[in-house]
Structures are given as structure tokens and as C-alpha cells.
Amino acid sequence: MKTLAFSVLAGFLFFAFSSAVTPNGYGVGDVAQDFSLKNVDGKMVSLSNYKDVKGYIVVFTCNHCPYAQLYEQRIIDLHRKYKDKGFPVIAINPNSPDIVPEDSFAEMQNRARQKRYPFAYLFDEKQTVFPQFGATRTPHVFVLDANLIVRYIGAIDDNPESPNSIKNRYVESAVESMLRGDNPTPDFTRAVGCTIKKKP
């Protein structure tokens, strides 16, 4: 009996201490804090720099991650489609180049030039912005409204591999809902992606 009690207690303690850390950050409905990060053109960019917008499509992405690469064109397309409707894309590279050299600021500049990024591609050099948002992977999207309220968190769509077989364009439908004055549904999705590489 004592043994059983001990096992139960040990099991409980084990779970109490080993339960994995849940990533913190914004949930839908939270107000995002503005930031000031360096763009690939060398200028500092904040959300408040954008005038007359209805919201922001904040995309944590990077150079090296194959999933981010699969979505690169779709991120460009999102900006082209929604910038004039008031929803520009703001891309942020959260990775430490100490861990992934391909994600250095110079490499970001190269990539933005080669692929002619039409949006700001910012460097979270101190790695303070992505934890605030609670971004955990690349790509990871946060759609905000004009008041910086987080309205959608998650994936761009449901098919990374083949853009022709997409069934749900999550970000597009979130932005379309907001343009109509509705709440996005779904407002939270999960997807496979690369972990954000944090400097220890």
C-alpha cells in the first residue's frame, strides 16, 4: 500500500515537474506591443510607421527554413494582394545567425534583393520581439487590426507542399473577414515548421 502510494506520488511529482513548457505570448484578442526593428534597407521600422492601414500581416519567417522557402512566394503574393486594401505584410526574421549563418542580416539583405521582397523584412536581432508575440516556428503569422489587437494566429494555408491543392487559405480568409468587419474563423491554426533558433 505504501509502495502504491509512493508510486502515485512519484508519478504526480514527475508530471508536475516534467510537464513541458508551454510557449507564452499573445493569444487572439491580446493587444500587441509595437516594436522597432532594423529593415534590410538599414532603416528602423515600427508598426506605427504605417499610416492609414486597417491592420498588419506580421510573418515570422527566415531564409534557411525549407518551409519558409515554400511559402516565400505566397508571402509576397499576400503583400501584393492586401497592401492596397490596408493590410501590408511585415516579415520578421527571429533566428540567431550564431546558430543559423544563413539567417544573418547580410543574408537577409541578399535574399530580399534577389527575390525583390515588396515588404519590410526586419531582423529581430536581440530576439526580444518573437517571444513577445509567442512565435515558435517559421513561418508563423499574426494578423493584427489597426488597434494592434491580435485577430489571427497560425499558418498561411493548409498545404505547404502544393499551392495548387490548398483547401483553406487561412490568412487570406482572416483578412477578408476583417475587411468585412467580421471575426476570422478559424482564428488559430497549427502547422509544421522550423523551430525558431534562439541563442542560448
Place this chain on the structure above:
Amino acid sequence: MKPFVPYRLRLLLILLACFLALPSLSAQSAKLTVFDSLSQLEARINQAGNATIVVNFWATWCKPCIEELPSFEELRSRYANQNVQVILVSLDFKSHIEKKLIPFLKLQKLQSEVILLADQDANSWIPRVFEAWDGAIPATLVVKGPKRVFNFGQFNAYSDLESFVRPFIADSSTTISTQHMLDFGTGK
């Protein structure tokens, strides 16, 4: 079920079915199975009974995943006789099996069981693995019966992985050693 099929033919059919179930992969490296739905992986885990199942989610394109694969191989070889099973769940695309996954498995000579999970509905299957997981890899799930723990991200060293898994393996021996301690305490 088919009593008139001779035994040897039945054996042959079973063997043939086994081969058909596997993509062309030589016997020298890991066994590769393709699951189109998470339910198949859940069934695989459930059939393990009282074994400790260590499920690592990885992909050939994921650098930190590849870095930690040797730790899982080591765990498998060290604890195979203690009812520990390692399953490496690849999230590579199905279209990359021949081109990328199989050459990788051959090159690395992985011995653990490898399952390619090609469930297209990521938004649904990811939280079924672990509610708080959002899909970033690497990630590792340890299951023993009804108990499960989850590790977000990479294990820095083999010892980290081992200490994460060991409480599950030591389950019965902890009880035994407590018994010893109690016995010792009574002066027996």
C-alpha cells in the same frame, strides 16, 4: 479464414503483403512505413502495450532534428532490452520519399523504426499528438500506457534525452527500490 489455401502459399502471401506495405527500401537500414493518417500512428502506439514508446518528430530538411537523431539511435540500442521502442516520425513530403528520405536513411544507416506521417490536415493532427504543440520540429513525445510527456525542440545532448525518458523506464524499478528501502528501514 481461407482454409483451402495451403500453409506455404499463405506464408508467401503474408510475406508478399509485408513487402508491398513497405516502400522499396533495402533491409540493411531502418524499416520505413508510410501512414496517411495520425490514427495509424495512434494505433501503432496503442499496440505497444506496456512498452515505453519514444516518438521523435523530425524531417530530413530540419537541421536540429538531424543533429539529435544519433541520440535516439543510442537510446534505442541501450534500452532495447528494457522494453523501450523508438519511432522516428518523419514529416518529409511523400513526394520526397525516393529522392530524399530513403537515401538519407541509407546513408545514416538508421536502425530505429521510421514512419513517414503524411497526414495532410496538420491543423487537426498536431494538437492530437500534444495539445500545446503548435507543429515546430524537432519535438518528442514519450508514451507509456496512459502517461505521456512532450519535449518542445531539440535535446542538446544524449544525456538530456536519456534523463527525459528514464523516469518512464525506471517506473517499475523505482517501486522495487522503494520496497528495498522500506525493508532496510525495518531492520529486516
